[in-house]
Amino acid sequence: MKMNDLPERPTLVAPEITMADIVLPHQTNSYRTMFGGDAMAFMDKAAAIAALRFCRLPIVTASSEHIDFRTPVHEGEIIEALARVIYAGHSSLVVRVHIYGENPLEGRRRLCTTGYFNMVAVSADRQRLAVPQVLITDEASREEWLTGERIHIAIQVRRGRRGAATPMSPAHPHPIEPILETESQRD
Numbered sequence: 156m157k158m159n160d161l162p163e164r165p166t167l168v169a170p171e172i173t174m175a176d177i178v179l180p181h182q183t184n185s186y187r188t189m190f191g192g193d194a195m196a197f198m199d200k201a202a203a204i205a206a207l208r209f210c211r212l213p214i215v216t217a218s219s220e221h222i223d224f225r226t227p228v229h230e231g232e233i234i235e236a237l238a239r240v241i242y243a244g245h246s247s248l249v250v251r252v253h254i255y256g257e258n259p260l261e262g263r264r265r266l267c268t269t270g271y272f273n274m275v276a277v278s279a280d281r282q283r284l285a286v287p288q289v290l291i292t293d294e295a296s297r298e299e300w301l302t303g304e305r306i307h308i309a310i311q312v313r314r315g316r317r318g319a320a321t322p323m324s325p326a327h328p329h330p331i332e333p334i335l336e337t338e339s340q341r342d
């Protein structure tokens with residue numbers, strides 16, 4: 156796929172989006188906890204919304220990266236996704252999705268699942284589109300940027316676009332330096 160002539164890439168804050176639903180019986184397994192496939196579909200949708208709000212470009216899901224199902228969400232519980240773009244390549248975005256389970260009567264919440272998705276901006280005529288860069292605003296977003304960078308590099312290695320021995324952050328220079336918020340941008 157050809158990359159379009161790239162305009163200036165803006166550097167933007169990546170907002171965290173939230174998406175809530177309730178776990179219905181048809182979404183559960185024999186333990187009456189949420190079926191993993193339904194949870195992944197929910198996460199993919201949240202990742203798409205986070206990516207769209209960040210880049211405002213047409214996107215497709217290119218890959219689901221690692222997903223850790225730490226603890227189940229039960230039937231009748233509220234499920235909430237918190238999704239944010241953590242890293243931008245040239246035409247791809249790494250999106251982190253946390254899933255919380257919430258007891259609807261008591262309001263107790265717990266982190267159940269964390270997963271990462273790679274979304275690619277593609278035009279209707281299948282041209283890659285350049286995505287904005289992620290503005291790093293604090294230490295937490297810097298940490299997540301580094302996680303996203305590792306995922307991006309692993310994808311390139313997997314696809315044969317980069318050697319497995321290529322140095323990775325944080326011990327080595329970054330292929331793309333994270334952009335930190337400046338005083339003027341903070342106003």
Ligand SMILES: CC(C)(COP(=O)(O)OP(=O)(O)OC[C@H]1O[C@@H](n2cnc3c(N)ncnc32)[C@H](O)[C@@H]1OP(=O)(O)O)[C@@H](O)C(=O)NCCC(=O)NCCS
Nearest residue numbers: 156215216217218243244245246247273275277283310311
């Ligand atoms: C994703 C897709 C557009 C990539 O096309 P391609 O010609 O192989 O893309 P390129 O090699 O030019 O790479 C483009 C970007 O996609 C990323 N990418 C491509 N294939 C990928 C894969 N399998 N996994 C993760 N990322 C991938 C590359 O890392 C690259 O990122 P960068 O520009 O930030 O460096 C194409 O494979 C596709 O359309 N897949 C189907 C998507 C789909 O139907 N999704 C489900 C429904 S939304």
